Amino acid sequence: xxxxxxxRLSAIEDRLDRLLDRQQAIDDLLADLGPIGRDAxxxxxxxxxxxxxRGWMRVGAELAEAADGVVGDLRPDExxxxxxxxxxxxxxxxxxxxxxxxxxVNDAADVVHGASEVPAVGPLGLLGAGRDEDVQRGLGxxxxxxxxxxxxxxxxxxxxxxxPGTASSGRxxxxxxxxxxxxxxxxxxxxxxxxxxxxxxxxxxxAAEATAASLDLALSDAHRAVIVAARDDxxxxxxxxxVRRLTQVTGVSTKDLYALFPRAPGRTVARIAGLPKPAxxx
Amino acid sequence: xxxxxxxxxxxxxxxxxxxxxxxxxAARQAGIEVFVFxxxxxxxxxxESKVDHLHLNLVGNASSPMPTMLAGIPGVENLAATMMxxxxxTLDIPDAREMLRTIDEAGGELYAxxxxxxxxxxxKADLLPVVRDVITAGDFFDLADGAQIIFT
Numbered sequence: 044x045x046x047x048x049x050x051r052l053s054a055i056e057d058r059l060d061r062l063l064d065r066q067q068a069i070d071d072l073l074a075d076l077g078p079i080g081r082d083a084x085x086x087x088x089x090x091x092x093x094x095x096x097r098g099w100m101r102v103g104a105e106l107a108e109a110a111d112g113v114v115g116d117l118r119p120d121e122x123x124x125x126x127x128x129x130x131x132x133x134x135x136x137x138x139x140x141x142x143x144x145x146x147x148v149n150d151a152a153d154v155v156h157g158a159s160e161v162p163a164v165g166p167l168g169l170l171g172a173g174r175d176e177d178v179q180r181g182l183g184x185x186x187x188x189x190x191x192x193x194x195x196x197x198x199x200x201x202x203x204x205x206x207p208g209t210a211s212s213g214r215x216x217x218x219x220x221x222x223x224x225x226x227x228x229x230x231x232x233x234x235x236x237x238x239x240x241x242x243x244x245x246x247x248x249x250a251a252e253a254t255a256a257s258l259d260l261a262l263s264d265a266h267r268a269v270i271v272a273a274r275d276d277x278x279x280x281x282x283x284x285x286v287r288r289l290t291q292v293t294g295v296s297t298k299d300l301y302a303l304f305p306r307a308p309g310r311t312v313a314r315i316a317g318l319p320k321p322a323x324x325x
Numbered sequence: 326x327x328x329x330x331x332x333x334x335x336x337x338x339x340x341x342x343x344x345x346x347x348x349x350x351a352a353r354q355a356g357i358e359v360f361v362f363x364x365x366x367x368x369x370x371x372x373e374s375k376v377d378h379l380h381l382n383l384v385g386n387a388s389s390p391m392p393t394m395l396a397g398i399p400g401v402e403n404l405a406a407t408m409m410x411x412x413x414x415t416l417d418i419p420d421a422r423e424m425l426r427t428i429d430e431a432g433g434e435l436y437a438x439x440x441x442x443x444x445x446x447x448x449k450a451d452l453l454p455v456v457r458d459v460i461t462a463g464d465f466f467d468l469a470d471g472a473q474i475i476f477t
Contacts, residue, residue: 286427287417287427298430298431301430306356307354307355307356309354310354310355310356324351325347325418
């Protein structure tokens, strides 16, 4: 026989022996583990059975159904947001359930339970309580908490993150989708701007007639006298005359001015005369 | 419907009456319908014997430059009111009587409060002729239906 082949065969034989040994060991292990595994299974099913009898399963099913409802109700982008925030939700949960935090909450719950024995406190009592070291500490804690909540809410306002939706939808929506601001009431009269840019150097009485017609106003001689006086006054003073000034330069009474130009005489005259909107509020 | 404002003037100090009067006048100039209701001390503003002698509120006024102790000395308030009226005259701001006439001529409606008139023992004859009527608060609300309300 070829000595090389012989050597290889014996090597294979060695390996087969080792494999058989290992198989034997696994068989032994399984034989040993069998009863333990059965025990474990029995224990687990026993636990599940007890939980079932105590109503845990029903709670679990309800929870799963609720979660399903929530998830099904979410739009894809909302679902993504929810999943991406899972880590922070879990971290929050871990922080909140730390024993010291839980103890504080538990103590607070005890106090609420015994609420009937706690005396009512008025403004004076509040002042007195302010001297108590524990109250001071609690107040400090509450203030710090409030500060954090305020800071977070401000950050949320600045960033286009998630904001609570309207009560009717009960959902979350993007801040950028906020409702448009309510429309302002229409202005009584489209007045010209106050600055000199509104001055019409090429103004003619014909232009005045056209502007007046667009305001449903037919110009009489009395109208024209006021308008011309307004232009003259602007040329003399550099300021568009307001109602009071108009009464002074034309001699027309306030009452008659309002009769001639029923809607906002100062602004109307300025607009027809090609002048800026009169400034001042007298 | 045209824009409307209802202004309730409840105080009669020089510095307290003017905001109401100027707002009313400015609203009319802007083409807004105006109703002014004078009640409690605001009645002084439309009372013939008081309108030219409105006083200035110096004591208890945080914005007054004068120390409260000085402001309380008799005559000091009169001096301050005279100074303020003089200042307004140089700025061509009309006095209260003329402001009221202007508002009335511009179509602003001025009313006196019936209850306050009884409390202060005043008659319609004591009031300026520009006052259209003596009415109750309820009447005023009916008149100023749909108006924006300003309380001064």
